[in-house]
Amino acid sequence: MSSKILLCKTDAVSDGAPLNVNVEGFPSLAVYELDGDYFATDNLCTHGNAMLTDGYQEGEEIECPFHGGAFNIKTGEPTAFPCQVAIKSYPVTVENNEIYLVSA
Secondary structure, three states, X not given: OOEEEEEEEHHHOEOOEOEEEOOOOOXXXXXXXXXXXXXXXXXXXXXXOXXXXXXXXXXXXXXXXXXXXXXXXXXXXXXXXXXXXXXXXXXXXXXXXXXXXXXX
Protein backbone atom coordinates (compact mmCIF):
# COMPACT_ATOMS: atom_id res chain seq x y z
CA MET A 1 0.00 0.00 0.00
CA SER A 2 1.37 3.41 -0.91
CA SER A 3 1.46 6.43 1.35
CA LYS A 4 1.88 10.15 0.76
CA ILE A 5 4.46 12.31 2.47
CA LEU A 6 3.99 16.08 2.42
CA LEU A 7 6.95 17.85 0.82
CA CYS A 8 5.78 21.47 0.54
CA LYS A 9 3.13 23.80 -0.81
CA THR A 10 3.13 24.48 -4.54
CA ASP A 11 3.72 28.20 -4.01
CA ALA A 12 7.05 27.42 -2.28
CA VAL A 13 8.50 26.22 -5.61
CA SER A 14 8.80 28.16 -8.84
CA ASP A 15 10.03 27.26 -12.30
CA GLY A 16 13.80 27.68 -12.29
CA ALA A 17 14.11 27.86 -8.50
CA PRO A 18 14.11 24.35 -6.96
CA LEU A 19 13.43 23.96 -3.25
CA ASN A 20 15.50 21.96 -0.73
CA VAL A 21 13.20 19.78 1.39
CA ASN A 22 14.15 17.59 4.34
CA VAL A 23 11.79 14.75 5.21
CA GLU A 24 12.47 12.20 7.94
CA GLY A 25 13.68 8.90 6.51
CA PHE A 26 14.87 10.38 3.19
CA PRO A 27 18.03 12.12 2.06
CA SER A 28 17.81 15.81 1.29
CA LEU A 29 15.38 16.25 -1.61
CA ALA A 30 15.05 18.82 -4.37
CA VAL A 31 11.54 19.76 -5.51
CA TYR A 32 11.16 21.37 -8.93
CA GLU A 33 8.43 23.03 -10.95
CA LEU A 34 8.51 22.75 -14.72
CA ASP A 35 5.66 24.25 -16.73
CA GLY A 36 3.18 23.68 -13.91
CA ASP A 37 4.29 20.09 -13.20
CA TYR A 38 6.27 19.09 -10.12
CA PHE A 39 9.19 16.69 -9.70
CA ALA A 40 11.43 15.51 -6.85
CA THR A 41 14.94 14.07 -6.83
CA ASP A 42 17.76 13.52 -4.38
CA ASN A 43 19.40 16.88 -3.77
CA LEU A 44 23.01 15.68 -3.54
CA CYS A 45 25.04 15.48 -6.76
CA THR A 46 26.41 11.98 -7.39
CA HIS A 47 29.70 13.45 -8.66
CA GLY A 48 30.55 15.63 -5.65
CA ASN A 49 29.13 16.86 -2.39
CA ALA A 50 27.05 19.67 -3.85
CA MET A 51 23.43 20.50 -3.20
CA LEU A 52 21.66 20.65 -6.54
CA THR A 53 19.27 23.31 -5.25
CA ASP A 54 22.35 25.58 -5.10
CA GLY A 55 22.79 24.99 -8.84
CA TYR A 56 21.00 26.31 -11.88
CA GLN A 57 17.77 24.88 -13.33
CA GLU A 58 17.22 25.42 -17.02
CA GLY A 59 14.19 23.65 -18.43
CA GLU A 60 14.36 19.93 -17.62
CA GLU A 61 17.96 20.10 -16.36
CA ILE A 62 19.52 20.95 -13.02
CA GLU A 63 23.19 21.92 -13.17
CA CYS A 64 25.51 21.08 -10.28
CA PRO A 65 27.09 24.23 -8.81
CA PHE A 66 30.52 22.57 -8.37
CA HIS A 67 31.56 21.18 -11.75
CA GLY A 68 28.77 22.08 -14.19
CA GLY A 69 27.51 18.53 -14.62
CA ALA A 70 23.76 18.20 -15.00
CA PHE A 71 20.81 15.86 -14.50
CA ASN A 72 17.34 15.55 -15.99
CA ILE A 73 14.87 16.57 -13.27
CA LYS A 74 12.18 14.20 -14.59
CA THR A 75 14.29 11.02 -14.68
CA GLY A 76 17.41 11.75 -12.62
CA GLU A 77 19.62 10.66 -15.53
CA PRO A 78 22.91 12.52 -16.00
CA THR A 79 22.88 14.86 -19.01
CA ALA A 80 26.28 16.58 -18.81
CA PHE A 81 29.79 15.47 -17.89
CA PRO A 82 31.31 14.95 -15.34
CA CYS A 83 28.08 13.51 -13.87
CA GLN A 84 27.73 9.86 -14.85
CA VAL A 85 25.62 8.28 -12.09
CA ALA A 86 21.90 9.11 -11.95
CA ILE A 87 20.28 10.77 -8.97
CA LYS A 88 17.16 9.10 -7.61
CA SER A 89 13.87 10.60 -8.73
CA TYR A 90 10.64 10.21 -6.77
CA PRO A 91 7.00 10.12 -7.85
CA VAL A 92 4.95 13.06 -6.60
CA THR A 93 1.33 14.07 -6.63
CA VAL A 94 -0.35 17.42 -6.05
CA GLU A 95 -3.49 17.81 -3.95
CA ASN A 96 -4.98 21.07 -2.68
CA ASN A 97 -1.86 23.04 -3.62
CA GLU A 98 0.39 20.66 -1.67
CA ILE A 99 3.11 18.46 -3.19
CA TYR A 100 3.36 14.92 -1.83
CA LEU A 101 5.97 12.26 -2.37
CA VAL A 102 4.25 8.96 -3.16
CA SER A 103 6.00 6.18 -1.24
CA ALA A 104 5.44 2.48 -1.87
